[in-house]
Amino acid sequence: MRPIQIVDPRDPRVASYVDLRRSRAGSGQAAVQAGTFIAEGRLVVERLIASDYELQSVLVQQGREEAFLDQLNSDTPVYTMASELISQVVGFDFHRGVIACGKRRDISAFGEQHNVSLLGRLSLCLLGMSEQENLGSILRSAAALGVHNVFLGPGTIDPLSRRVIRVSMATALKHRYFRMTDPGTELTVLQQRGVRTIASTLADPSQMITDFQRDDRPMILIIGNEAKGIEPIVQAAVSDRVKIPMSNQVDSLNASVAAAILMYELAK
Structure with missing residues (x-):
């Protein structure tokens, strides 16, 4: 797996991470509508990778990508950016090194079909x-x-x-x-x-x-x-x-x- 370097914060491939503080604050309705959720920080992202949730992508601070490549399957795109560019994308001073986007599951009611x-x-x-x-x-x-x-x-x-x-x-x-x-x-x-x-x-x-x-x-x-x-x-x-x-x-x-x-x- 080869990481993909992103040099433009407007690159559509990192659209899931744009302006996280505003768009996914509170109840996170933007994330709900998009069918995705965001995990940030090394330990949290590693636990997401190890979970049975499907990953959409991983965005890593340039120079730290090697720590994650062995944990991911080849179908998960890994993007790298300079730390200042990641901060521009997410909308706040980002210093956690890595952030990932997972895919949501439907939440259903506990109905008569459940024992x-x-x-x-x-x-x-x-x-x-x-x-x-x-x-x-x-x-x-x-x-x-x-x-x-x-x-x-x-x-x-x-x-x-x-x-x-x-x-x-x-x-x-x-x-x-x-x-x-x-x-x-x-x-x-x-x-x-x-x-x-x-x-x-x-x-x-x-x-x-x-x-x-x-x-x-x-x-x-x-x-x-x-x-x-x-x-x-x-x-x-x-x-x-x-x-x-x-x-x-x-x-x-x-x-x-x-x-x-x-x-x-x-x-x-």
């Missing part, structure tokens, strides 16, 4: 998760605790946005995602199919996670928006409501911290 046993012991449902740092941290903790399936409810940002992937250290690529459009109804249906649905909430009635009694049913832990929590209609639809014991008059935790604690307790 609930495929969910495993514990899954995660994220409703209104709007902070990229929180989402990235939650996905990293989920991967560490063996939580593979993640349901994405309304208002939850793109799990394959550039910053989420970076914060998650590419563990966002390890999960299987399902879309939820009507969480109250869909969680009720899952409960009817033998799934235990567990909402993280401070609202009564809820029990301390340390008092929670597990059984043989698959579980879905539901985490809501950090500021607004989980909507009452969803809380009313779940089988269980749990909270974390806290002292010193602290009444809430960062969403990613709370999610990690709850996942750890439920995954025991």
Whole structure:
């Protein structure tokens, strides 16, 4: 494989990397529409290469390409540019050495065709998760605790946005995602199919996670928006409501911290 040197930042072959800060900020809708996502930094790109996601291309700072050529198959184009040209393309001071473009997969709903046993012991449902740092941290903790399936409810940002992937250290690529459009109804249906649905909430009635009694049913832990929590209609639809014991008059935790604690307790 021979890397392809790019000398013009307007070269259409690097169009996927143009103005990343603006076009793929927030929910990453531009990336969604294009059917691609961006990973940056050596460790993150290496994990993308090792994943089962398909690569579209890799853009490497000139002089660093040899570190990646042996990891890639011959069908993946590798472009090299001077670091200042890469900065012009991506729209910010780029110093991570490498950036890659992967191809997205369709995210479907968990329907009747799926056996609930495929969910495993514990899954995660994220409703209104709007902070990229929180989402990235939650996905990293989920991967560490063996939580593979993640349901994405309304208002939850793109799990394959550039910053989420970076914060998650590419563990966002390890999960299987399902879309939820009507969480109250869909969680009720899952409960009817033998799934235990567990909402993280401070609202009564809820029990301390340390008092929670597990059984043989698959579980879905539901985490809501950090500021607004989980909507009452969803809380009313779940089988269980749990909270974390806290002292010193602290009444809430960062969403990613709370999610990690709850996942750890439920995954025991």
